[in-house]
Amino acid sequence: MAWDFETDPEFQKKLDWIEDLMREEIEPLSHLGMAVYSTEGRKRFIKPLQEKVKAQGLWACHLGPELGGQGFGQLKLALMNEKLGRNNLAPSVFGCQAPDSGNAEIIAHYGTEAQKEKYLWPLLNGEIRSAFSMSEPTGGSDPLTFKTRAVLDGGEWVINGEKWFSTNAQYSKVLVLYAVTDPDAKDPYRRTSIFLVPTDTPGVEIIRNVAVGAGGAIGGGNEGYVRYNNVRLPYDALLGDRGAAFVIAQVRLGGGRVHHAMRTVGACRHALDLMCRRAVSRTTRDGRLSDLQMVQEQIADSWIAVESFRLLVLRTAWLIDKHKDYQKVRKDIAAIKVAMPQVYHDVATKAAHLHGALGVSNEMPFMHMVNSALVMGIADGPTEVHKVTLAKQVLKDYQPDNDLFPSYHIPKLREEAEKRFAKDLDEIKAAYAGRARARA
Numbered sequence: 300m301a302w303d304f305e306t307d308p309e310f311q312k313k314l315d316w317i318e319d320l321m322r323e324e325i326e327p328l329s330h331l332g333m334a335v336y337s338t339e340g341r342k343r344f345i346k347p348l349q350e351k352v353k354a355q356g357l358w359a360c361h362l363g364p365e366l367g368g369q370g371f372g373q374l375k376l377a378l379m380n381e382k383l384g385r386n387n388l389a390p391s392v393f394g395c396q397a398p399d400s401g402n403a404e405i406i407a408h409y410g411t412e413a414q415k416e417k418y419l420w421p422l423l424n425g426e427i428r429s430a431f432s433m434s435e436p437t438g439g440s441d442p443l444t445f446k447t448r449a450v451l452d453g454g455e456w457v458i459n460g461e462k463w464f465s466t467n468a469q470y471s472k473v474l475v476l477y478a479v480t481d482p483d484a485k486d487p488y489r490r491t492s493i494f495l496v497p498t499d500t501p502g503v504e505i506i507r508n509v510a511v512g513a514g515g516a517i518g519g520g521n522e523g524y525v526r527y528n529n530v531r532l533p534y535d536a537l538l539g540d541r542g543a544a545f546v547i548a549q550v551r552l553g554g555g556r557v558h559h560a561m562r563t564v565g566a567c568r569h570a571l572d573l574m575c576r577r578a579v580s581r582t583t584r585d586g587r588l589s590d591l592q593m594v595q596e597q598i599a600d601s602w603i604a605v606e607s608f609r610l611l612v613l614r615t616a617w618l619i620d621k622h623k624d625y626q627k628v629r630k631d632i633a634a635i636k637v638a639m640p641q642v643y644h645d646v647a648t649k650a651a652h653l654h655g656a657l658g659v660s661n662e663m664p665f666m667h668m669v670n671s672a673l674v675m676g677i678a679d680g681p682t683e684v685h686k687v688t689l690a691k692q693v694l695k696d697y698q699p700d701n702d703l704f705p706s707y708h709i710p711k712l713r714e715e716a717e718k719r720f721a722k723d724l725d726e727i728k729a730a731y732a733g734r735a736r737a738r739a
Contacts, residue, residue, distance in 0.1 A: 358394045504527075557619065636685040
């Protein structure tokens with residue numbers, strides 16, 4: 300039986316190397332702003348770091364060796380990602396940035412050799428970007444309400460519809476599109492299919508780019524609002540089988556939800572670290588903030604919340620490694636998806652408040668964190684949906700008990716217990732009576 304909280308010494312060396320790279324090279328780059336994300340910036344700053352990561356055998360670790368990764372299990376990935384989650388640049392440096400990592404994963408699993416040659420290897424090498432074009436402006440991410448249609452015309456698909464929040468659409472080479480192909484299928488989850496759509500295909504129109512959070516110019520964000528106007532694709536643009544979109548998407552989203560949670564652990568720990576530094580550094584007329592009981596309470600509550608969330612994430616990762624089946628871990632994945640935005644929001648809000656006016660400025664990360672927490676409550680399925688999933692998974696282990704009524708159930712159980720242990724009770728009563736007589 301193995302049950303401990305220690306990391307293998309060899310892998311700990313890798314984690315220590317990641318920590319050093321984060322602190323000495325990646326985090327300083329984040330202060331350069333958008334210059335890092337430009338074509339020239341990625342060439343000068345990101346590419347050299349990616350080569351260092353590859354030399355350490357830490358590139359795209361979520362993928363198997365046949366795809367140039369390490370095939371790490373989810374537990375190792377969790378320990379890695381909680382370090383990468385401290386900084387938005389880190390996933391790109393390690394070849395696991397969303398949405399490219401998830402898109403590459405499903406192309407690897409379901410793509411034809413031609414599709415892999417055209418999209419997978421360039422994605423894995425960081426040569427191109429991709430977008431996941433699923434949710435819609437009128438129906439969110441519920442596949443049963445999708446209006447985007449793909450209709451066969453001879454040997455080609457003709458696609459019409461609109462998609463909402465297709466991250467990185469403006470920079471992408473390929474759009475991973477979710478569209479209805481069989482609206483009358485008896486099984487509602489067999490009505491949709493996934494297509495690989497080159498972004499420069501005639502009829503693909505990016506209406507505008509939406510920004511997340513307050514501030515900035517309208518149209519200046521990174522979430523593509525995409526319209527498909529009679530887009531014609533060859534039949535083999537299908538990814539996987541016709542009608543298999545729901546199954547394919549669950550493969551992508553199941554892992555994605557866990558990895559979001561892993562990185563959120565790192566972000567929460569970063570916020571807590573900044574909170575503690577502030578508490579021991581800032582003085583008032585009554586001494587340091589860290590000497591005030593209310594501040595101590597906030598730090599204690601935040602530490603407990605972050606560590607509890609971290610353990611839940613690590614346990615979920617361990618269960619995935621054990622079962623090798625996301626369906627068997629649905630309850631646990633739903634639980635971390637529910638806990639994630641709440642813990643993130645609460646810790647970031649406390650940290651911002653402790654920093655005063657500085658905390659709500661753009662010179663500290665807390666407002667971005669609060670906004671990200673709200674996003675995490677929506678992305679990959681809203682919190683309410685995951686609560687329903689969690690409750691159903693918990694309740695399925697219980698059977699109805701028609702005798703369970705408060706008016707007589709407890710007395711009945713007591714009566715049964717007294718009958719079962721009558722001999723022992725009689726001996727206890729006799730002992731009490733003997734001691735009472737002796738005292739008299």
